[in-house]
Amino acid sequence: xxxxxxxxxxxxxxxxxxxxxxxxxxxxxxxxxxxxxxxxxxxxxxxxxxxxxxxxxxxxxxxxxxxxxxxxxxxxxxxxxxxxxxxxxxxxxxxxxxxxxxxxxxxxxxxxxxxxxxxxxxxxxxxxxxxxxxxxxxxxxxxxxxxxxxxxxxxxxxxxxxxxxxxxxxxxxxxxxxxxxxxxxxxxxxxxxxxxxxxxxxxxxxxxxxxxxxxxxxxxxxxxxxxxxxxxxxxxxxxxxxxxxxxxxxxxxxxxxxxxxxxxxxxxxxxxxxxxxxxxxxxxxxxxxxxxxxxxxxxxxxxxxxxxxxxxxxxxxxxxxxxxxxxxxxxxxxxxxxxxxxxxxxxxxxxxxxxxxxxxxxxxxxxxxxxxxxxxxxxxxxxxxxxxxxxxxxxxxxxxxxxxxxxxxxxxxxxxxxxxxxxxxxxxxxxxxxxxxxxxxxxxxxxxxxxxxxxxxxxxxxxxxxxxxxxxxxxxxxxxxxxxxxxxxxxxxxxxxxxxxxxxxxxxxxxxxxxxxxxxxxxxxxxxxxxxxxxxxxxxxxxxxxxxxxxxxxxxxxxxxxxxxxxxxxxxxxxxxxxxxxxxxxxxxxxxxxxxxxxxxxxxxxxxxxxxxxxxxxxxxxxxxxxxxxxxxxxxxx
Numbered sequence: 001x002x003x004x005x006x007x008x009x010x011x012x013x014x015x016x017x018x019x020x021x022x023x024x025x026x027x028x029x030x031x032x033x034x035x036x037x038x039x040x041x042x043x044x045x046x047x048x049x050x051x052x053x054x055x056x057x058x059x060x061x062x063x064x065x066x067x068x069x070x071x072x073x074x075x076x077x078x079x080x081x082x083x084x085x086x087x088x089x090x091x092x093x094x095x096x097x098x099x100x101x102x103x104x105x106x107x108x109x110x111x112x113x114x115x116x117x118x119x120x121x122x123x124x125x126x127x128x129x130x131x132x133x134x135x136x137x138x139x140x141x142x143x144x145x146x147x148x149x150x151x152x153x154x155x156x157x158x159x160x161x162x163x164x165x166x167x168x169x170x171x172x173x174x175x176x177x178x179x180x181x182x183x184x185x186x187x188x189x190x191x192x193x194x195x196x197x198x199x200x201x202x203x204x205x206x207x208x209x210x211x212x213x214x215x216x217x218x219x220x221x222x223x224x225x226x227x228x229x230x231x232x233x234x235x236x237x238x239x240x241x242x243x244x245x246x247x248x249x250x251x252x253x254x255x256x257x258x259x260x261x262x263x264x265x266x267x268x269x270x271x272x273x274x275x276x277x278x279x280x281x282x283x284x285x286x287x288x289x290x291x292x293x294x295x296x297x298x299x300x301x302x303x304x305x306x307x308x309x310x311x312x313x314x315x316x317x318x319x320x321x322x323x324x325x326x327x328x329x330x331x332x333x334x335x336x337x338x339x340x341x342x343x344x345x346x347x348x349x350x351x352x353x354x355x356x357x358x359x360x361x362x363x364x365x366x367x368x369x370x371x372x373x374x375x376x377x378x379x380x381x382x383x384x385x386x387x388x389x390x391x392x393x394x395x396x397x398x399x400x401x402x403x404x405x406x407x408x409x410x411x412x413x414x415x416x417x418x419x420x421x422x423x424x425x426x427x428x429x430x431x432x433x434x435x436x437x438x439x440x441x442x443x444x445x446x447x448x449x450x451x452x453x454x455x456x457x458x459x460x461x462x463x464x465x466x467x468x469x470x471x472x473x474x475x476x477x478x479x480x481x482x483x484x485x486x487x488x489x490x491x492x493x494x495x496x497x498x499x500x501x502x503x504x505x506x507x508x509x510x511x512x513x514x515x516x517x518x519x520x521x522x523x524x525x526x527x528x529x530x531x532x533x534x535x536x537x538x539x540x541x542x543x544x545x546x547x548x549x550x551x552x553x554x555x556x557x558x559x560x561x562x563x564x565x566x567x568x569x570x571x572x573x574x575x576x577x578x579x580x581x582x583x584x585x586x587x588x589x590x591x592x593x594x595x596x597x598x599x600x601x602x603x604x605x606x607x608x609x610x611x612x613x614x615x616x617x618x619x620x621x622x623x624x625x626x627x628x629x630x631x632x633x634x635x636x637x638x
Contacts, residue, residue: 005063007051007138008145008214019221027213034206035070039086043191044134044150044199046086047206050113051146054617062106090184091152093176094129104173108133109149117144122200130154130166131188132196136203140214148203148210154190229585234259239312242266242322242371244485253368264308266322268364269371270342271378272299272349273318275356286578290622292317293582294352302348306341316492320378321345322371325364342389358382361391372486376437379488383433406448410455413463418506425498428452433491442490446481449494453477456501465504469519473500516546516553517560524569528576534596539565574610577603581619588615 006024039045048066067086095101108127115123116137123135133151137144156162163185170176191199238256241248257265274292299319303309308324325337342359349357360382362374377392406428412421432449435441457474461467477497484490507515520542527533542565543553557565573595580591592603607615611625618625 005053007049007063007210008140008143019224020217023217023220024213027217029073029075031210032070032073033075034209035067036073036075038150038202038206039067039071042199042202043189043195044153045189046150046152047203048149049138049146049210050109050149062102062110088152088184088188090129090181090188091131093181093184094170094173096175100173100175104129109135112149113147116147120144122204124196124200127151129169130162132191134196134200134203136200136207138207138210138214140211141218145214146210148207150199150203152188154188155193155196157190158186158188231260232585235310235312238310238322239314239320242269242368243320243375244372248368260310262308262310262324264324265368266308266310266324266371267366267374268323268325268338269362269374269378270321270323270338270345271318271360271362271375271382272321272345273358273360273382275358286575287623287626288355289579289582290626291353291355295319295349295355295357298348298352299345302345306344309341320375327364338391339389346388357388358386359389360385361389363392373437376486376488380434383430383488406452407455409452410459413456413459413502413505418502422499422502425495425502429491429495432494433488435487437486442484442487445487445490446484449481449490450478453498453501456498460501460505463505464508465501469504470501473497473504513556513560516548516556519546520553520557520565521568524572528572528595531594534573534594535598537569537596570606570610573597574606577607577615578611578618578622581615582622591615 006021035047038047046067048064050062050064052060053063054060071086091105092098095104095106105127108125112123112125112133112135115125116135120137120139122137125133125135127133131152132155133149136148138146138148163182166185167178167181170178170181234256238253238260241253241256253265257263272295274288274295296313296319299311299321303311303321309321310323311319311321313319321341323338323341327337338361342361346357346359360378360380362377362381365371365374381390381392406424409421409424409428412418412424432445435445453474457470460470477493480493480497481490484493507518523542523545524537527537539554539557540550543550546553548556554565557568561568577591577595580586580594581588586594588603589600592598592600595603597603604614607613607618611618612628613625
C-alpha cells in the first residue's frame with residue numbers, strides 16, 4: 001500500500017483527501033502492472049511519477065513512485081520481471097543510490113518539472129551529466145498534479161570525449177568514483193530518435209490515463225461527500241421530527257427512513273454525553289471539541305454497520321441515538337439489547353478518543369411521538385446518576401420544595417449569599433428537568449420561572465446592576481422559556497440565564513475596570529457565537545457599546561488584562577475558527593467569513609503566525625496542532 005498522499009491530493013479538502021487516498025489504492029495496482037510492462041518491453045526502461053506535497057510544517061517536499069517500487073510488488077514476479085532497481089548503475093553512482101538525489105539528478109529534474117508545468121507539454125532534455133531524459137506533465141481538470149519521468153539513455157554511442165565532459169560535472173559532486181562511473185557510462189543504453197518519440201507517446205498515454213483516474217476518483221469522492229451530507233441532513237430532520245413531539249407527516253418520515261436505510265420505526269432513545277473539561281486554557285476546550293468530533297464519527301460508524309439506527313448531534317453537545325428495541329415490554333431482552341448497543345457505541349468511541357462518556361437510555365414507547373418521551377427519560381436518567389451507563393426508572397418527584405427554594409432566591413441575592421443562591425438555582429433546574437412533560441405542566445413552569453426571574457431581576461437592579469443589561473437578559477430568558485418544548489430544555493435555559501444574572505451581580509463586587517472588561521469580553525463572545533456583526537467587532541465599536549471613548553477603553557482593557565483588545569479579539573476569533581474547522585460542513589472561506597475576516601488569506605496568515613500551520617493543515621490533523629500548542633505553553637511556563 002502506498003504510504004504517501006496521492007498526487008494532487010493537497011488540492012482537495014481534508015475530508016475528501018482521506019476518501020481520495022482510499023480510492024487511489026485500487027488504481028495503484030493497475031499502475032504497478034503498467035510500470036512493470038513498460039520496463040520489460042520498452043527500450044527506455046524505467047518510469048517515475050514525481051509530485052510535490054506539503055509536510056505538517058507547511059514546507060514543500062518531493063514525493064515519488066516508480067518502477068523500483070512496482071518491481072517489488074507480487075505482479076512483478078507473475079510477469080517474470082526480477083525485483084531490482086531498474087535505473088542504470090551510472091545514475092545510481094551519480095545520486096549515491098538515491099541518497100544524494102537532490103544535489104545531483106534532482107537539479108535537472110526540478111528544472112524540467114517547472115518547464116512542463118509551465119508549458120503543459122512533454123519535454124525531452126539532456127541532464128547535466130549528458131543523459132537524455134523525458135518529462136511528461138500529468139494535467140487533470142486543468143491543474144498540474146504530477147510529472148512522469150523516464151530516460152537515462154544516450155542518443156549516441158559513448159566516447160572518451162563525451163565522458164570527459166561527464167567526468168568534469170561529476171567531479172564537482174565530490175563523492176563519485178570516476179573509474180566505476182566510466183565503466184557504467186559505457187554500459188548505458190543507446191536509443192534512436194524514433195525510440196525517444198515512441199516512448200514519449202507511451203508516457204503521454206500514461207499521463208492521460210492518470211489524469212482521467214484523478215478526475216474520476218475526485219468525482220466519486222465528491223459524490224460520496226454529497227451523499228454523506230444528505231444523510232447527515234436526513235438524520236437531523238429525523239431527529240427534529242422525533243423530538244418535536246407533534247404528529248409527524250408520515251410521508252416525510254417514510255422518506256427519511258428510506259434514505260437512512262431504516263426499516264423498523266425507532267421506539268427508544270439512547271443519549272451519549274461526553275464529560276466536558278473543567279474550565280481551563282482554550283487548548284483544553286479545543287481538545288474537547290476534537291474528542292467530540294471523534295465520538296460523532298465513531299457513532300456514525302456503528303450506525304452505518306447496524307440496521308435500524310439513526311443519530312443526531314444536539315446543540316447541547318450530546319449525541320442522541322434513535323433505535324428499534326426488539327425486546328418485549330420493560331426489562332428482560334429489551335434491557336439487554338439497549339445495554340449491548342451502549343457497549344458497542346462506547347467501545348467504538350474509546351477506540352478514537354480517551355474522554356469519559358456517559359450513556360443514558362429511555363424506555364420503549366410505541367408510536368413516533370413516544371420518542372420525545374424516551375429522550376426526556378434518557379436526560380433524566382443522566383441527570384440523576386453518575387454511572388457511565390444508566391437506564392431510566394420512573395419516579396414521582398415533588399416540586400413543592402424546589403418552588404419554595406426558588407422563592408428564596410431574591411432574598412439570598414439581596415443578603416449577598418451568591419454561592420448559596422447558585423446552589424439553589426441548580427436544585428431548581430434539577431427538579432424542572434424531572435417534571436411531567438405535559439402541556440399543562442409546561443405552561444405552569446413557564447409562569448413560575450418568569451415570575452421568579454422577574455424577582456431576581458428586580459434584586460439585581462436594586463443591587464446596582466445596569467438596568468439595560470438586566471432588561472436584555474430578562475427578555476432573552478423569557479424567549480428561551482417560551483421556545484423550550486420540554487422540561488430538560490427549560491431547565492437548561494433556566495441555568496443559562498439565571499447564571500448570567502448572577503454573574504452580573506458578582507461583578508458588583510469587582511472594580512469598575514473589571515466590570516468594563518468583563519462586559520466587553522461577553523459582548524465579543526455573544527457576537528462571535530451568533531455570527532451577527534462579527535466583522536464589525538473592534539475596539540471602537542465595543543467602546544461605543546459601553547459608552548466609552550476608544551482610547552479610554554483600550555487603556556482600561558490593557559491595564560486590566562495585560563494585553564491589547566486587538567490581541568484578545570484575534571485570539572477569540574482564532575479559537576472560534578478552530579472549532580468551526582472541526583465541522584466538515586464548513587469550508588475555510590465560510591469559517592473566515594463567520595469569524596469576521598473577509599480575506600481568507602489573512603486568516604491563513606494568522607494561523608501560520610499563532611499556530612504554525614495553515615487552516616487546511618489544522619483540518620488534516622487538529623490533535624497534533626493542539627498538542628504542539630500545549631507543549632509550547634509548557635515550555636513558556638518553564
